[in-house]
Amino acid sequence: MKDEVQKVIAESVDILRSRNDLAPTSREIEITIPKRKEFGDFSTNIAIILANELSKKPREVAELIINNISLEGKNLFKKIDIAGPGFINFFINEKAVTSRLTEIERLGENYGKSNLGMGERVLVEFVSANPTGYLHMGHARNAAVGDAISNILNAVGFDVRREFYVNDTGRQMELLGVSVYRRYEELFGIKKELPEDGYFGEYITDIAKEIREKKGGKLISEGVSEQEAMEYCKEHAKERLLQEIKKDLNDFGVIFDYWYSEQNELHKIRPELKDGNRMGAIRKELMQEDALEEKDVALWFKASNFGEPQDWVLIRKDGSPTYFFSDIAYHYDKIQRGFKRLIDVWGADHYGHISRLLAALRALKLNDFSLEVVLIQFVRLIKDRQEVSMSKRAGSYLTMREVMQEVGRDVMRFFLLMRSSESHLDFDLDLAKRESSENPVYYIQYAYARIGSVFEKAKERELSPSKEFLNLLNLPEEIDIIKKLLTFPELVRDCAVSLSPHKLAFYLQDIASDFHVYYNKSRIISDAPELSVARLYFVNSIRTVIRNGLKLLGISTPERM
RNA sequence: GCGCCCGUAGCUCAGAUUGGAUAGAGCGCCGGACUACGAAUCCGAAGGUCGGGGGUUCAAAUCCCUCCGGGCGCGCCA
Numbered sequence: 001m002k003d004e005v006q007k008v009i010a011e012s013v014d015i016l017r018s019r020n021d022l023a024p025t026s027r028e029i030e031i032t033i034p035k036r037k038e039f040g041d042f043s044t045n046i047a048i049i050l051a052n053e054l055s056k057k058p059r060e061v062a063e064l065i066i067n068n069i070s071l072e073g074k075n076l077f078k079k080i081d082i083a084g085p086g087f088i089n090f091f092i093n094e095k096a097v098t099s100r101l102t103e104i105e106r107l108g109e110n111y112g113k114s115n116l117g118m119g120e121r122v123l124v125e126f127v128s129a130n131p132t133g134y135l136h137m138g139h140a141r142n143a144a145v146g147d148a149i150s151n152i153l154n155a156v157g158f159d160v161r162r163e164f165y166v167n168d169t170g171r172q173m174e175l176l177g178v179s180v181y182r183r184y185e186e187l188f189g190i191k192k193e194l195p196e197d198g199y200f201g202e203y204i205t206d207i208a209k210e211i212r213e214k215k216g217g218k219l220i221s222e223g224v225s226e227q228e229a230m231e232y233c234k235e236h237a238k239e240r241l242l243q244e245i246k247k248d249l250n251d252f253g254v255i256f257d258y259w260y261s262e263q264n265e266l267h268k269i270r271p272e273l274k275d276g277n278r279m280g281a282i283r284k285e286l287m288q289e290d291a292l293e294e295k296d297v298a299l300w301f302k303a304s305n306f307g308e309p310q311d312w313v314l315i316r317k318d319g320s321p322t323y324f325f326s327d328i329a330y331h332y333d334k335i336q337r338g339f340k341r342l343i344d345v346w347g348a349d350h351y352g353h354i355s356r357l358l359a360a361l362r363a364l365k366l367n368d369f370s371l372e373v374v375l376i377q378f379v380r381l382i383k384d385r386q387e388v389s390m391s392k393r394a395g396s397y398l399t400m401r402e403v404m405q406e407v408g409r410d411v412m413r414f415f416l417l418m419r420s421s422e423s424h425l426d427f428d429l430d431l432a433k434r435e436s437s438e439n440p441v442y443y444i445q446y447a448y449a450r451i452g453s454v455f456e457k458a459k460e461r462e463l464s465p466s467k468e469f470l471n472l473l474n475l476p477e478e479i480d481i482i483k484k485l486l487t488f489p490e491l492v493r494d495c496a497v498s499l500s501p502h503k504l505a506f507y508l509q510d511i512a513s514d515f516h517v518y519y520n521k522s523r524i525i526s527d528a529p530e531l532s533v534a535r536l537y538f539v540n541s542i543r544t545v546i547r548n549g550l551k552l553l554g555i556s557t558p559e560r561m
Numbered sequence: 562g563c564g565c566c567c568g569u570a571g572c573u574c575a576g577a578u579u580g581g582a583u584a585g586a587g588c589g590c591c592g593g594a595c596u597a598c599g600a601a602u603c604c605g606a607a608g609g610u611c612g613g614g615g616g617u618u619c620a621a622a623u624c625c626c627u628c629c630g631g632g633c634g635c636g637c638c639a
Contacts, residue, residue, distance in 0.1 A: 032579090034582085038582095045581085083582095087582095130639070167639070171639090172638075172639070197638075297637095298637055309563090309564095309635085312637095313637045315637085316637040317637060320637090322637065322638085322639090323638070324639090327639090347639095348565090348566075348632085348633055348634085349633060349634070350634090350639080351564085351565060351566085351635095352564085352633090352634045353639085355564095375565085375566080375633095377566070377567085377632080377633085378632075378633080385572095418574085418575095418587095419573085419574065419575090422566060423566085423567070423574075423575095424566090424567070424632070425574095426572090426573060426574090428588090431573095431588075440587070440588095443587090443601075443602090446599085446601050447602090450598085450601095450602080453598070454599090456598085458598080494577075497577080500577085502574095502575080503575085506574095506575060506586075509586080513586090513587095516602055517603070517604090519598080519599095519602075519603085520594095520600095520602065520603040520604085521603080523597070523598070524598060525597095525598050
C-alpha cells in the first residue's frame with residue numbers, strides 16, 4: 001500500500017518536472033507512516049525538499065503536487081492535507097483499505113514474501129560452536145537469530161545457504177583429547193593433573209566412561225602409546241559432542257545445509273591443488289601478495305600493511321595454524337564458491353576478529369563481496385531474580401538442552417528473538433515457564449488458536465468467510481488492524497535489510513494485542529450473517545499474518561492450547 | 562590506555578545506517594469485567610529531567626563534543 005502511495009506521488013512529481021522543465025533530482029520520495037492519526041496514514045516531506053531545491057514555498061509546491069495526482073490516485077484517498085511546514089498528509093479511503101484484504105487471502109502463506117533479493121545467493125554462517133562441550137544459551141541465541149535471519153532473507157527472495165563451521169582440529173581438540181584421557185586414567189586410579197586450559201566439565205568424565213565401556217583398560221595397556229590413546233579419546237569425544245550439538249540444534253528446529261568441517265575442507269590434501277590443501281593455497285597466495293613474514297619461528301600476517309594496528313600470527317611456533325588462519329581460508333573458500341554476500345553470526349567476543357579478517361581478505365585481493373557480521377551480545381540467565389553464573393571451562397553452566405526441556409522450544413526461540421541482538425539479553429527462566437498472559441509467546445499463539453476456535457464455531461453455524469461484504473467492515477479498529485496487516489510485507493523486508501528479527505517479534509505481539517482487544521469488544525459471529533462472514537474473512541487474514549510471522553521466527557502455531 | 566556495544570517508566574526492552582509534532586510496549590503494582598465466538602483474554606489507574614553537561618538545528622532519545630556507569634575486545638584462545 002505504501003508502494004502505491006509512493007507511486008502516485010512520484011507520478012505527480014514527474015508530471016511537474018516535465019511540465020515546468022525542472023531539473024530531475026535523484027532524491028527518493030520518502031513516505032512515512034506518522035505516529036499521530038491527525039497526520040494521516042502516510043506522510044511525505046517531498047514538498048519541503050523540492051522547495052529547497054527550487055527556492056519556492058513548500059506549501060505551494062505541495063499544492064502543485066496534490067493537484068497533479070491522477071484521478072485514479074485520488075481514489076485511494078479520502079483526504080489530502082498540507083500541514084505544518086509543508087508535509088503532505090494522506091488519509092486513505094476505507095474502501096481502499098478493506099479491499100486489500102483480498103490480497104492477503106489470495107497470497108495466503110506467501111503473504112509477506114517479496115523479491116527484494118532477486119535470487120541472490122547468501123551464505124549465513126552461524127552457531128559454529130567448537131565440539132568441545134554442550135551448547136549453552138549463547139549458542140542458542142545465535143542459533144535462533146541465525147535461523148530467523150535465514151528464514152527472513154529467504155522470504156524476501158534471497159537464495160540462502162546455512163552453514164555451521166566445525167572447528168574439529170587444532171589446539172582446542174588436543175585439549176579435549178587430553179582432558180578426556182586424564183579422566184579415563186582416573187577411572188583406573190591414575191591421578192594426573194589436567195592442563196590448566198583443559199576442559200573440566202562433568203560430561204568429560206561421562207565420555208571417559210563411555211570409552212571405558214567400549215575399550216576397557218586397553219588405552220592404558222602396554223602396547224598403546226599415550227599419544228595414540230589421546231588421539232583415540234579426541235576422536236571419540238569430538239564425534240560424540242558433535243552428535244550432541246546436532247541433536248540439540250535439530251530439536252531446536254535448526255537445519256543446516258552444510259556442516260563445514262575444518263579438518264576435511266581445509267586441511268585434507270586435495271590432489272587438484274598444487275599446494276596440497278586449501279591452507280597451503282592461501283599461504284601461497286598471501287606470500288605472493290607479500291603479506292607474510294617469519295618472525296620468532298612463527299609465521300605472521302603483516303596486517304599492519306593492510307590498515308590494521310598490528311600483525312597477527314597465522315602459524316605458531318609449533319607449526320600449528322591459528323584459528324585466524326583457518327577462518328581466512330574458510331571465508332576465502334566461501335567467496336570462491338561464488339557467494340558474494342556473506343553473513344556471519346558471531347558472539348560479541350569475536351568483535352576483534354572482524355577487521356583483521358577483512359584485512360586478510362583485502363590482502364588476498366578479494367573485493368567483489370560483502371561481509372556482514374551480526375554480533376550477538378551475551379545472554380544472562382535469571383532464576384529467582386538472580387543471575388545464574390556460567391563458566392564453560394569449569395563446566396558449570398546451564399545447557400541449551402536443559403533450558404529447552406524446561407521451557408519448550410517455542411518459548412525459548414521467542415525469548416531469544418525478542419531483543420535486538422546487540423542488546424544484552426536477560427532470559428528470565430521463571431517468566432519463560434509461566435503459561436499465562438505474562439508470557440508473550442502464549443499471548444500470540446493464543447490469538448492464533450482463538451481465531452481457530454471462532455472458525456469452528458462458524459462451521460457449526462454454517463458460516464464461511466466471504467469477501468462479498470467487506471464494506472461492512474467499518475469499525476475504526478477494523479480499519480486500523482487491516483492497515484497494520486498491510487504493512488507486513490514491508491516489515492519483513494525491513495527485518496531482512498537490517499538483519500533484525502526482533503522487529504517481527506514486536507510486530508506480532510502488537511497484532512495479537514489488537515486482535516484480543518477487538519475480540520473482546522466485537523462479536524465476530526453475530527445474528528447478522530453478512531457482517532459475520534465479512535468479519536470471518538477479516539480475522540482469517542489476521543490469522544494468516546500471525547502464522548506467516550511466527551513461521552519466519554521458527555515458532556509453531558498450535559490450533560489448540 | 563585504545564576500540565566497539567549498551568544506558569529510555571519499579572523491572573526487561575522498542576524507538577532504521579532517513580533528526581520532525583504530545584517518547585512507546587510488555588511485565589510488576591493497584592482497581593474492575595465471564596448467563597454470548599476459549600478469562601493463557603480484556604478495561605481502567607499510577608509510573609519518565611530518554612545517564613549528566615555542553616553544542617549544531619526552526620526541530621535532538623536520534624547528529625557532534627565531553628564526562629559518568631555497565632559489558633566485550635585489544636593472545637602464538639576461539
